[in-house]
């Protein structure tokens with residue numbers, strides 16, 4: 001399926017020749033007759049239900065300059081389109097400009113399009129819509145239509161967000177973060193995955209400054225003439241990482257530095273000690289997840305879960321289980337040493353191998369190794385209760 005993004009179609013264009021069928025409750029045509037608003041597979045117009053709150057919201061969004069989202073059209077042939085997604089919004093626009101319903105003004109008074117001041121009318125009519133023109137076979141289109149309806153809101157890549165919120169802020173943001181000539185890119189690349197021209201750095205900067213809510217930030221700052229806050233925050237994160245961790249390791253790339261910055265930047269670190277600690281952990285063969293080393297160190301080297309410390313292999317567990325069980329049976333006590341010293345019904349229970357887990361006698365965090373000498377099998381309950389690996 002082929003898709004082209006069109007950013008210049010106005011509300012006026014799409015509502016040209018709009019016809020609404022009251023009897024069937026359908027918006028029928030637009031784009032001067034070239035657009036079929038409601039093909040067979042679309043549901044009826046529902047934005048007028050419940051007192052028309054939703055259709056009014058579409059108009060209010062347009063008046064406030066908020067984006068109303070992407071519209072998908074299917075190119076049926078050279079001169080004809082049909083709406084794949086956006087039927088409700090287009091019909092709301094068409095019904096409003098043909099005076100089928102009113103919105104409430106600032107004073108709560110009903111206001112029809114026909115009675116609006118010229119500047120407001122123009123604002124609506126000149127609003128540009130974001131339209132994807134798709135071209136494909138009927139079955140491709142229907143398959144895809146099913147997907148977007150099931151998936152609900154698809155994840156929007158940064159390129160799309162840039163189109164949706166185009167304006168001075170995006171222009172400045174791209175100049176700084178999406179420019180592959182920017183001398184800082186090499187430094188940024190140590191911590192952020194992806195490339196400038198695919199918007200990886202712009203996306204991360206927005207993600208960090210607004211704690212993951214990129215959409216909102218772009219919407220609020222859409223018309224800003226500067227990106228000072230965005231730059232300042234981004235640079236604070238980068239400067240912080242590079243001063244705490246003086247050695248650059250490949251595993252640092254793509255970590256959640258924004259979150260880590262928020263969580264730890266108020267703590268003080270001695271970069272020399274940090275560096276020695278990181279080196280030591282890099283040299284530890286029991287650490288499976290090296291990406292976790294940085295957060296582990298930031299958090300005071302206590303949360304070993306982050307490191308996924310290698311546990312005992314099956315052969316070791318079986319051997320230890322066999323030895324322990326033989327001894328326990330001789331003594332007539334449980335093969336879990338913790339159960340054996342208890343006072344309940346499990347005191348003499350012989351657990352099966354599958355009911356037990358391996359435990360480090362001397363914890364990994366205190367230098368204990370994952371070898372047979374340091375392995376003890378405990379019943380699952382006691383293993384969990386001990387909890388250090």
Ligand SMILES: [Zn+2]
Pocket residue numbers: 336337338339340378379380381382
């Ligand atoms: Zn036990």
